[in-house]
Amino acid sequence: MDNCSRIQLNTMKDLTYRQREILSFIEHHEWRNGFWPSIREIQEKFNFKSTNAVMGHLRALEKKDAIERITGQARTFRIHHHDTPEVSEMPKNASEVVDIPIIGDIAAGYPDRVEPSGEIGRLQVDIASAGFSKRNRSFALQVRGDSMVDAEIYDGDMVVVEPRDPQDGNIVAALIDGETTLKRFIQKSGEPPYLKAENKFYPELYPINDLTVQGVAKAVVRSI
Amino acid sequence: MDNCSRIQLNTMKDLTYRQREILSFIEHHEWRNGFWPSIREIQEKFNFKSTNAVMGHLRALEKKDAIERITGQARTFRIHHHDTPEVSEMPKNASEVVDIPIIGDIAAGYPDRVEPSGEIGRLQVDIASAGFSKRNRSFALQVRGDSMVDAEIYDGDMVVVEPRDPQDGNIVAALIDGETTLKRFIQKSGEPPYLKAENKFYPELYPINDLTVQGVAKAVVRSI
DNA sequence: TGTATACGTGAACAATTGTCCATTGTCAAG
DNA sequence: CTTGACAATGGACAATTGTTCACGTATACA
CATH class of the missing domain: 1.10.10.10 (Winged helix-like DNA-binding domain superfamily/Winged helix DNA-binding domain)
Known part of the structure; x- marks a missing residue:
């Protein structure tokens, strides 16, 4: 096959x-x-x-x-695995990543076993895909409420946030009325930036100052 | 809840x-x-x-x-790795966990900085919450299609799957028609188990045998 | 004072599990 | 044809290993 x-x-x-x-x-x-x-x-x-x-x-x-x-x-x-390991593109510094195979198709082969060939990639959680940082500058927020349901982020989800300046369209952790919430950051050229809730039942616009945005959401992790 | x-x-x-x-x-x-x-x-x-x-x-x-x-x-x-064992003979090889604080409320502190006091727990990506295993028994599936949208799992998401026997209500990675898909596993007492798609536009029931279920979904990871 | 939890001894039992005996058959190579 | 590697059966045995009962100590708690 x-x-x-x-x-x-x-x-x-x-x-x-x-x-x-x-x-x-x-x-x-x-x-x-x-x-x-x-x-x-x-x-x-x-x-x-x-x-x-x-x-x-x-x-x-x-x-x-x-x-x-x-x-x-x-x-x-x-x-004893003395078959030759193929040349790996993975970072040699294994301490930097949590390395998980992404398996796209495990249908082929011995039916009760995952073929190595079924692996279509690797998920390196801390760096590549999710922005997890070893430096621990990133942090996770547990979402309360439904202000981001239109962005498919739900109550109870963990959102991994990296503290840095946002760009237009980023989902950010924002400090509003003394509470940290998730909003989308909008900044059109020449206009002042604002924040926007991703739930049509919520007010659209929020004022913003330089202390508001705490970081940019990089990933959502949800336990099932 | x-x-x-x-x-x-x-x-x-x-x-x-x-x-x-x-x-x-x-x-x-x-x-x-x-x-x-x-x-x-x-x-x-x-x-x-x-x-x-x-x-x-x-x-x-x-x-x-x-x-x-x-x-x-x-x-x-x-x-069961619920937390980091303090007394351990094992090498503190940092590659085993990505350790991220879960911050419940950072409103009180300096907004541009993560207060340690705001930490309500820690998210250890490989083990505790997402079922990531350092032994790589878990694997991640990239979701194609919309068969699980009613369970808030969307196209492109990574689903972390732990290979083990499912229980009623679990979302499982299942081998159907030679393809791995996500379904909900239903097993009422006394009745034969079956699988169910979480999309009202899809057929409800799927047959099941002992080779069907490949593991239980433990977490969803979505890059933003 | 009683009761619960943690910690441990000692001995016996029963289930799990690895091992080895003899035996059968196929198939390719010498 | 014989030999050897491979594959498998059937039964028996013995070691490993998990489990349980009875009993003991100390500590903390209401």
Whole structure:
């Protein structure tokens, strides 16, 4: 189907297809559940009638140096990833980002497993997309009320705000009547700037001075 | 109103020093070895004469919602990261969290500056509120289309999905017709579960099998 | 004073789980 | 044809491991 996974499959190692299936499941189980499967869980997954079928594969995988185990101990695996990591465009300084794969299509491949090839990008939360700053100059506001519903920002949402000067059209955290609220910042050339609520039931215009705007909203985070 | 958006700021009761030690060791063991410790391994570490000492602590940690276990199964832990553990043997590698203050009211202070006193909590992007996992078990989906607009999820949003079994009412990433979509998972007691689109112009019901649900949506992140 | 929580010992039990025995079959290579 | 790698069955055993009961201490609290 997609050549990415095919290439990876063949470059990997001299594992058989079945062994690769087993290995995939083990990895996937840990990824999904946070702990490794027991041999009988693997057995069930593949409808083996005997645990020894699993044992055979595990021995093979260990012999081929794909995995490592601690004999006698339950659910103790270690996966050896000596397939070549591709050149990464990601910043080497891992401390700067929280790195989350963006998966666009996980339909292909082993149905119960997310193929690496399904990844269409990475979400680097602190920098690229959301403006999260390590310097902690950014902050999050929890939205109360519905003054921004027309901008799809709702009660309870967290809005990440970066303190800086706004530009026309930015959603800003603004200090109005002693309260911090979210408004849209409007500044047409030659005219004085003003703020605007994104809810048609609210007054449109708000006065503004140089202490009003506290920062620019960079992202919305909503827990579900 | 809904407790979900209040996040888990105060849901975890305070751990005792001893409980924190235990928790730290469990985390550290997994970090170092790649799998969770057994109860007797914890016992040895702390020189307990009885496994029941460990059991007591584990029960307490579970009661306080710090960990999760699967009864009867070996080495199956799940750590709930509600806050940053202060006592930790683990390296304070900053790459693990992006730590953002949640500011409830900054009206009182100097408006161009974030007052520490205005902080009502902290948003730890990778773990607490959004289900971001440093182990990368979570993943993000970019929403295409409008099948969830009635749940305030829009085209282009990033949805953070944690792979686990859904409960009634959860928004889930579901594999339908070879495509991953967002649906609401409905399971009334005694009845077979089904999926439901949150858009009145879409068909309501979708069939479901054990490969359908890929995970539960934990958060929405939208760049502005 | 009672009661609750935290902390721990000691021993026994039962479930989970890894391991190993013998055996069957296929298939490609020598 | 034989050999070896691969795949799987079936059953049994033993180690690992989680669980529970009974019992003890200390501390804080109303």
